[in-house]
Amino acid sequence: MVVWCMDSVALLPCVLVIWSASAFIASYIFAVLEGHVVSFVPYISDTGTCIPESGLFGFMISVTAILGAATMFVRYKIIQAQNLRISYLNYWFNLISFLIGVLGCIGMGIVASFQETSVIIVHDTGALITFICGVAYTFLQSIITFKACPQWNNKGVCYIRMTISVISIIAIFPMIVCASFDGMKRYNCEIGEEPSAFRQASAACEWIVAFGFVTFFLTYIKDFQAVTLNISTEIHDDF
Numbered sequence: 001m002v003v004w005c006m007d008s009v010a011l012l013p014c015v016l017v018i019w020s021a022s023a024f025i026a027s028y029i030f031a032v033l034e035g036h037v038v039s040f041v042p043y044i045s046d047t048g049t050c051i052p053e054s055g056l057f058g059f060m061i062s063v064t065a066i067l068g069a070a071t072m073f074v075r076y077k078i079i080q081a082q083n084l085r086i087s088y089l090n091y092w093f094n095l096i097s098f099l100i101g102v103l104g105c106i107g108m109g110i111v112a113s114f115q116e117t118s119v120i121i122v123h124d125t126g127a128l129i130t131f132i133c134g135v136a137y138t139f140l141q142s143i144i145t146f147k148a149c150p151q152w153n154n155k156g157v158c159y160i161r162m163t164i165s166v167i168s169i170i171a172i173f174p175m176i177v178c179a180s181f182d183g184m185k186r187y188n189c190e191i192g193e194e195p196s197a198f199r200q201a202s203a204a205c206e207w208i209v210a211f212g213f214v215t216f217f218l219t220y221i222k223d224f225q226a227v228t229l230n231i232s233t234e235i236h237d238d239f
Contacts, residue, residue, distance in 0.1 A: 009074055009229045013220040016067040021214050023060035024207075027053050038195060043203045044210055045127065049116045061112035065105040071217060072101040072137070078227055079144060088147050097140040104133030128176075131209055135172050138165040138216045153223075161219055168212035175205035 024044055030053035031037045037046050048057020076098040083089050110126025142162040145153050182198040195203070 009227050010221045010224040012067070012074060013071050013217050013224055016064070016071050017214055017218045017221075019060065019067060020064040020217075021211070023057070023064055024210060026060065027057040030056060038200075041200050041204045041207060042195065043199070044206055045111065045116055045123065046203075054115055058112045058115065062109060065108040065112065068108065068217075069102050069105040071220065072098055072105070074224065074227070074229060075141070075220060077229075078223065079148075081227075082148060082152050086151050088151065089144060093140070094144065097137060097144065100133050100140065101137035104130050104137055107131075107133060131172055131175070131206075134213050135165065135168045135209065138168060138213065141165075141216075157219060157222070161216060164212050164216045164219075168209045168216075171205040171208040171212070175202050175209065178202035178205070 024047075027044075027047040028037075028042070031042065031047040031050065032039045034050065034053065036050040036053070048054050048061070076094060079089065079094045080091075083091070083094070107126045107129030111123060111130060114122040114126060116123050138161070142158070142165045145161050146158045149155055149158050178198040179202040182196050182202060
């Protein structure tokens, strides 16, 4: 008996959702228990800045970036296959959406590799790329979902994805604005350090956007159940 979320390639977005949510929550729990962050909405990056949780954060976020890129690639191929049967989308729209998503995953890899206490400019740039490209990806995919309705999606999925992407878009603006007012100060891992109101407001929006991404990929599971992914190997005669 096959579990519904593990049918066909549905396992991929399922693992992505579970792993990414676990990465955020596990780093948060470790950081709070160690007294490195306040328990009320710290920045996600703050929960992975200090030792020992920094190692866990870096590893799990790096894997999340890889899983995210793989999921986006399969989604790209699904749309490509659907479009061959019933043409509903321009090829470039699908490709641009995929490339923006991959750029967001690269930004996530930068966040995991360059933490706040090492090279803060590189870290903040990676975070900005991750969130802006991530929000753009979910919005473009929501448009694609509407275009694929009713042949490949029902209206319920269309509205759910668009709602998630709109909420993420709304949340990202105060996240950036409040962060700029806070001055993007370097986090020093000092016990008892109290963040400013702007920092916590920005962090709250960051959590909304992050779990918006998690929820968005959760909606992919149903689509991926109807897909079989085959990898073929060809050896050229002139090799």
